[in-house]
Amino acid sequence: MRRSGFTELEAVLAVARRGSFRAAARELGMSTTAISAAVAGLEARLQARLFNRTTRSVALTEAGQRYVQRIAPALAEIHGAAEEIHSQPEAPAGTLRINAPSETVQMIFEPLLLEFLRRHPQMRLDIVTEPRLVDIVADGFDAGIRLAESVPQDMVALPISADLRLVVVGSPAYFAEHGRPRTPDDLAQHQSIRLRLSHGGIYRWELERRGQSVLADPPGRVVLNEMPAIRAAACAGAGLAFLSEWHIADDLAAGRLVRVLEDWCPPFPGLRLYYPGRRHLPPGLRALVALIHELRPGEPRRAGAGR
Known part of the structure; x- marks a missing residue:
């Protein structure tokens, strides 16, 4: 069984449901020893006995009953939230917020952003243009667009244009x-x-x-x-x-x-799309990154240029 990060709590609830450490172990796909250790570890931290155990039976103590009554709804809510995320449609949907200077948006709108909208009809682009370099995380943006030399060093950056001059x-x-x-x-x-x-x-x-x-x-x-x-x-x-x-x-x-x-007037490194971190990207940003990798940086075309 894939662990959720709440192993001890899940173990307590499974033992309470099944009335048996062995049955709880089968339900969770764990060994009986691991279930016993998880419950014992939680009891040690709570400094309270949750189960009365004999060689023939397992039953919740009064403290255990109160504890299970409190944690069961909370854990169910957490699992429900996780299921909701995993059940989202694969097609990206929602709003992708990008911060960029106005002139750069003109350069990449047709070859990149318009193609992104064509491929993902459930996505919306919210692009804020301003000359100053902002903190995209603090200001609530998914990504930014700037010249390579202006991208903060702690960001992941992808080329979206050829060199400029x-x-x-x-x-x-x-x-x-x-x-x-x-x-x-x-x-x-x-x-x-x-x-x-x-x-x-x-x-x-x-x-x-x-x-x-x-x-x-x-x-x-x-x-x-x-x-x-x-x-x-x-x-x-x-x-x-x-x-x-x-x-x-x-x-x-x-x-x-x-x-x-x-x-x-020599050329210099061109535009970069940048964003924080590589893991757990929002679906819309993940789709845009995939499109950038597919298209590869090339000479930016002017609006209206022939295809």
Whole structure:
């Protein structure tokens, strides 16, 4: 018999029902010696005799009767709760809560999250988007989505995108008037559109080439706190911007934005779905993890891209 964690209590109840240690042992699939030891151990901790024993019979003491009357309903309730969990349908159902930055949801919604909803019609997604990194456990989320470098070390993390790249871009009109920077040092002579981070600081552009790293801090003509607004300002010619290549793919293809300093913009590890622990995952999260393993990380597709 598979033990439930309440062996001693189950042993007492079985002996009380059967009036025999041997019969209780048969019912629970245990040896008579193990049943006797379980009852004796509980009696020792309670410092009370639960059964009067003779060579011919076993009967509850008065204390034993009171004890059995109290624990029997409680143990039945516990077993009922366990049966309810085990009897849940295999198809995942319910709500999966995910915390993520808004721009990342755009990247993975069609290739991953929409496919998840198609496969599991009884599941709902509750996605809260915000730039700050939150404690997903304390805030009641099943999982989070962040860049690999931002995932807390005590979390399980799964890749859900290929490597990403930030690039320095500007509009053709801006370059026609101000020229193009050839090195990171040239950025000091250009106007830029800067990103204000959630904690209030201004993001410095992280550039790297052949092991040489530069934190560029070009003059900020405009400071914004949302990537779509920075993209729009760059397309309008307000200055240079440092944006995700994925988010501006259409603008690059149409010539609305042009890359510069490309050799200073290497790729970096992409997005990760992360969650606490590997055991006893909620069914919905377990299904999403299985889908991620099936699809494997690849180049994230833009919404509307051909299949």
